[in-house]
Amino acid sequence: VWKSRVDKVNAELVTLTYGTMVAQLCSDFDSNYAEVNNQLDKMGYNIGIRLIEDFFAKSGVPRCANLRETAETISKVGFKIFLNITPIVTNWAADNKQFSLIFEENPLADFVELPDDGKAQDELWFSNMLCGILRGALEMVQMQIEAHYVSDVLRGDDTTEMRITLLRYIDDEMPPDDE
Amino acid sequence: GGGGAGGSTLGGTATGSGTEEGEEGERKREGAYRRLDALGYRVGQGIVERFSRDRPRFTDTLDMIKFLCKDVWQLIFRKQIDNLKTNHRGIYVLTDNTFRPLARMSMASPAEAVIKAQPFLWFPSGVMRGALASMGLNTTVHAETSELPGAIFQIKTVGAKP
Numbered sequence: 001v002w003k004s005r006v007d008k009v010n011a012e013l014v015t016l017t018y019g020t021m022v023a024q025l026c027s028d029f030d031s032n033y034a035e036v037n038n039q040l041d042k043m044g045y046n047i048g049i050r051l052i053e054d055f056f057a058k059s060g061v062p063r064c065a066n067l068r069e070t071a072e073t074i075s076k077v078g079f080k081i082f083l084n085i086t087p088i089v090t091n092w093a094a095d096n097k098q099f100s101l102i103f104e105e106n107p108l109a110d111f112v113e114l115p116d117d118g119k120a121q122d123e124l125w126f127s128n129m130l131c132g133i134l135r136g137a138l139e140m141v142q143m144q145i146e147a148h149y150v151s152d153v154l155r156g157d158d159t160t161e162m163r164i165t166l167l168r169y170i171d172d173e174m175p176p177d178d179e
Numbered sequence: 180g181g182g183g184a185g186g187s188t189l190g191g192t193a194t195g196s197g198t199e200e201g202e203e204g205e206r207k208r209e210g211a212y213r214r215l216d217a218l219g220y221r222v223g224q225g226i227v228e229r230f231s232r233d234r235p236r237f238t239d240t241l242d243m244i245k246f247l248c249k250d251v252w253q254l255i256f257r258k259q260i261d262n263l264k265t266n267h268r269g270i271y272v273l274t275d276n277t278f279r280p281l282a283r284m285s286m287a288s289p290a291e292a293v294i295k296a297q298p299f300l301w302f303p304s305g306v307m308r309g310a311l312a313s314m315g316l317n318t319t320v321h322a323e324t325s326e327l328p329g330a331i332f333q334i335k336t337v338g339a340k341p
Contacts, residue, residue: 010254016225020218 011084015110022126026115033123040125044132052137055081067166068092070143071099074134083107087162100150103127103160114154121156125149131162142170212301219305226251226306227313240336243314244271251310255303256280269336278303278330285327296324307332 022040029035059077064070071089079085085107091100108127114120125131131147138145144167151157230250237243248260252275262274280299286292300322311318317337324330 008257012229013222013226013255016222017218020221020225023221024214024218 018108037128040128041132044129045136048133048136052140097166101162215301216305219302220309223306223309224313227310271334273332276329281328
């Protein structure tokens with residue numbers, strides 16, 4: 001019963017707040033969209049390293065045995081809890097270290113249009129904060145990953161796809177031997 | 180604390196709530212607060228534009244304030260304002276006894292908690308200002324908390340006399 005007691009926030013409030021924030025960044029960095037992407041990723045990272053605790057508290061999921069399990073958990077539990085969506089896990093690389101999340105819906109981007117300045121369409125990854133969140137959250141469970149968008153319907157692409165690569169499992173760092 | 184160009188103000192003083200000391204730190208904090216207020220303003224505008232669309236036109240100021248206390252508050256914080264007072268000359272005091280953003284905050288010392296909580300009131304103050312502006316009412320909003328998780332918002336319509 002307690003599992004369903006996840007506090008909910010109005011979706012449009014989230015959309016509006018996120019959109020307003022991105023707009024503010026675009027103006028702060030004078031439409032330097034590479035920098036905006038970078039800032040969104042950083043903010044996401046800072047959210048992710050904290051969000052992981054909340055994720056475990058809410059979900060109570062056990063340890064994942066491999067990246068395929070991790071990917072399924074991210075989609076069906078993580079995104080489900082926090083954004084009420086389940087992106088499709090697909091496009092696995094042969095070495096099983098790389099996959100894609102395809103977003104059929106994205107609450108962050110509802111009724112969003114990118115700035116019509118001939119640049120944003122090519123340079124801005126509007127939802128880039130999500131990449132940072134995954135990077136931060138997974139780092140807290142000993143996984144160093146790289147995440148970036150490869151397409152976005154906001155740019156006129158057919159799909160919104162995020163590519164995630166497992167770089168390495170982070171070894172527990174032993175305290176220095178003080179013999 | 181800090182004022183603002185027709186913006187929101189917060190009670191108490193936020194000095195010492197950040198890690199950076201001195202004038203430079205203070206200036207940066209002020210900038211951050213003003214930005215939070217401005218972000219809130221835009222969100223408030225958007226919320227009202229979307230959610231007042233199918234209701235009748237607001238007839239008077241109290242009507243607008245009530246919409247803020249009931250509908251907008253419910254939408255954003257999933258509860259209504261607990262108490263509304265007015266001097267009938269353009270000042271409205273809204274009390275929320277369990278203000279959501281502050282609901283889970285605690286510190287060893289209550290006084291310290293109140294100081295740390297203060298920055299979290301900028302965004303909501305901006306939302307209120309934006310929401311009312313969207314209804315056609317220019318205001319300033321002053322927010323403070325004296326005991327967590329309560330928060331008090333004083334709305335002053337522009338031109339009101341105390």
